[in-house]
Amino acid sequence: MKNAETPVFKLVLFGAQSSLGNALMDELLARQHEVIAIVDDLNRHAPRPGLHFKIGALGDADQAEQGAAGGSAVIALLSPGDLAAQVQASEALVAGLARTTIRRLLLVGDFDVLDEPGKYIEAERACVDRVVDGLQRSALRWTLINMPPTLADEGLARVAAGMVDMLELDLHRGEHLNFVV
Template sequence: MKNAETPVFKLVLFGAESSLGNALMVELLARQHEVIAVVDDLNRHAPRPGLHFKIGGLDDADQAAQSAAGGSAVIALLAPGDLTVQARMSEVLVAGLARTTIRRLLLVGDFDVLDAPGKYSAAQRESADRVADVLQRSALRWTLINAPDDFPGLGMEHFRSIDGTLEPGVSEPLRRLARIAAGMVDTLELDLHRGEHLNFVV
């Protein structure tokens, strides 16, 4: 039974097709939140109770606004590997959300550079600084999160049967990503870490 004191989100999820995205969808649905997963191909996804799929992306602010429309909060998992691309997508997302009523954002990307700038190039530091600056100048209640190590290929069924029989080598990353997803949903539900930069250590 749902606790009436726990807020129910209609969560818009960018990056839903990643392993962490699948972990988040399972965790959110288990807590009776509604999920709108933004994807580029509806044919790859089967409908589930509480889970809706929408074509969209972060190519420009109009697309970002249309993708997020109807939600009450956003989690954006930025594609790993290129901080310049992540900075551009972050700017597009913030500009798009400014056209909606959504004010809560969890932004996940390669932001370790903010913790250890000396390990990164000047261009990478500049890109991370751009992300932090655009968030700080926005009206959003944001949380910036370092992307965890990925383990590609984990789907929703893996996370639904986390205590079942697993392929060799899958158990540890599965449980790690599930715990990170639970921590991220806690951050939303309890309205924690506004304006903070987090690194989940599990």
């Protein structure tokens, strides 16, 4: 039963089809939050109480804004490996969220270059610098999170629980984090 005094997030989740996305949906629903999962095919997903689906992507600011509409916070799981695509998606997200009332963002991607810049070429460092610069110039309360390595279901559940804790407690704003499982 839902406690009327407990604040409820209406969380928008980009990247819901991934393993981490599924773990996040499970954790959020278990804590009685609502989830708006942004997907590319509505027919592939089974309905669950508190779970809503929208067609969308992070191709441009309009798509990001439309996907995020109606939410109170956003978690975006970016595809790891292609830093240029992460820049494009994060810029679309920042521009789209600027047109909404949403201010809380957890951005999950390939940000290891911030921890070990010497291991990356200048172009890769420049990509991640663009992401960080865009976030710092925005009005968003953001957190950058390195995509965790491939984990078993138990590890994914623990990472998802930590991310939901960050949202509920409004922790780690303006920080870059790694989950150690």
